[in-house]
Amino acid sequence: MKTTIEVSNICKKFNKYVVLNNMTFKALEGEVFGLVAPNGSGKSTILKIITGLLKQDSGNVNILGNSLSENYPKVLNNIGALIEQPAFYEYLSGYENLKVFSEFKKDIKHIQNIANTVGLNDGDMKKKVKEYSLGMKQRLGIGQAILNDPKLIILDEPLNGLDIQGISDMRRIIKNLAKEQGKTILITSHILSELEKVCDKVLIFKKGEVLLEAYLSEILNDINTYFITLKDPIINLANFTKKIEEVKIINYYDNVIVVESKNIDALNRFIKILIENNIAILEFYKDKNSLETLYFNLINKGSD
Secondary structure (H helix, E strand, O other): OOEEEEEEEEEEEEOOEEEEEEEEEEEEOOOEEEEEOOOOOOHHHHHHHHOOOOOOOEEEEEEOOEEOOOOHHHHHOOEEEEEOOOOOOOOOEHHHHHHHHOOOOOOHHHHHHHHHHOOOOHHHHHOEHHHOOHHHHHHHHHHHHOOOOOOEEEEEOOOOOOOHHHHHHHHHHHHHHHHHOOOEEEEEOOOHHHHHHHOOEEEEEEOOEEEEEEEHHHHOOOOOEEEEEEOOOOOOHHHHHOOOOOOEEEEEEOOEEEEEOOOHHHHHHHHHHHHHOOOOEEEEEEOOOOHHHHHHHHHHHHOO
């Protein structure tokens, strides 16, 4: 498959603060590529650089083999983006909005095909956008992003505010664009379980530095992570693992301890210590190999 986007050694500072430090990755034709990072790690910055809204200090972005900095108009024609909330003319209909943004203004069939792709019917498209739900606006935003047949589509938090049905529909749309139409999708989301369902590949980074770039099928097979649900919260959790180096606490939230261990005997000793300290355990189970667990593991290692 062809390389759609290649980001090479991108660096960016704001004053003396380093936002991106030699960021490098690439995505191929037909791939869904997830950018995963904590808030403030440079996601918005790299997306703005890729779309030409912000100039990097060094490094290069290539789209279909063309340098963004050297061939900006040509490269921009191959990028469609939905970043943050889509902006529309609220008093125009869905059809009228897409006509405004389309290079094929007289081709209503093209716009109808776009509407079908994103799950908006003829009745939806005739409504004024001010009458749209958030989910309909997100669909129309994707319609706007793919309107002029770009090879690279950037979707920044497209699942925000959607209900269960809306998230399911959005997942179907993204998969269709990538697998049926050969688009490369660059996507961000805080809902890691959904990213896991749609992404072929992920880039996990923190404070502008890449921690991992890999295909999900290759990295979610050897996770030795366990979840321990407690009846009540405990203080100074780290004290219970000081003498058990083979057990590492990855995360602790909502009375759930997430630990990693390749040594089952060490894990049993950890459980025994909790019980001996009168800590009631409601549930204990092995992780099902999730992107969320991998993410927390890497982020914590990145801060060691």
